[in-house]
Amino acid sequence: MSDIPPDAAKPKKAPPRHSGHRERLRVRAAKGGIDALPDYELLELLLFRSIPYKDTKALAKDLLARFGGLEGIGAASHEAVDDQVAQSLGYARGAASRAAALDLQLIFDVARRVAREPASKRPVIASWTALLAYVRVALQHEPREQFRVLYLDKKNQLILDEIQNRGTVDHAPVYPREVIRRALELSSANIILVHNHPSGDPTPSRADVDMTKQIIAAGRSLNVEVHDHLVVGRHGVASFKQLGLM
Structure with missing residues (x-):
């Protein structure tokens, strides 16, 4: 009878391709500041939260290409973003792609409200x-x-x-x-x-x-x-x- 534990004979599962990439990107953002990141990496950081187990770099680039930039993503319909998320990740449209699309919608809507705030707090003509x-x-x-x-x-x-x-x-x-x-x-x-x-x-x-x-x-x-x-x-x-x- 072999003394080798049963699991030892099994080949080790390769870590996902994006293993370590997320942490490196977070460290770069912390050291160099968010402003130093290109748009696709900024979008990657946002997508980490709603897509925890897949590489989001390709998705970020696909979204920017389809909608023409960050502002274009913010103006796109929920259905269009949902469709692109599902297509890029190889999902059927469902809870996972909807969650990512909703998270992006929330972020861009917050940005719009932040932009509106100065205009609403002072006389509009003076601002x-x-x-x-x-x-x-x-x-x-x-x-x-x-x-x-x-x-x-x-x-x-x-x-x-x-x-x-x-x-x-x-x-x-x-x-x-x-x-x-x-x-x-x-x-x-x-x-x-x-x-x-x-x-x-x-x-x-x-x-x-x-x-x-x-x-x-x-x-x-x-x-x-x-x-x-x-x-x-x-x-x-x-x-x-x-x-x-x-």
Whole structure:
């Protein structure tokens, strides 16, 4: 009878390929700072928490490639991110891929709220830089056109940022009377109109100009002033006021 323990004769299982990689990445992040990491490694760190037993480097790169960057991932639908997670990891879509997609959604939503905070704590007109940063984070990578209204009080403090309508890739219907009716409900004296161009070019269209004039006219008789209309694209933000369109 052999004295060799039964388990000793079995070949040792090779450690997973990503063994040690996670700890090395954490150490590099701690020593060099998060800012020193490229986008795919930052995304890897985020994914460690929701995907504990698989290499997440390829997944991080796949997500960035499919959605065009971190902001694109943040703007993507839960279903699209879920689909890419499952595809990259070789899963069937299910609890594991949904958990990773939800974690990413939560992280990017926190980032949007952080960007919004400075604009909501100071008069919006006096915080123009913070306002532009907020609308870009909120809308720059939205795949469909979205029309929002920032309702302000008499001191230009933000009362509410409300999505009025979501539309197609190039159109979101807007009803001027509804915009002004909502302003009266909120006791909002001033409003800023905001919408995005999914094409990436923020140049206002003829339809944008006509719609803005209708809202200005509807608000004038009820003492609701339209401060500006911002059009957000991947290549910047266009201001109607700065362009002399209102």
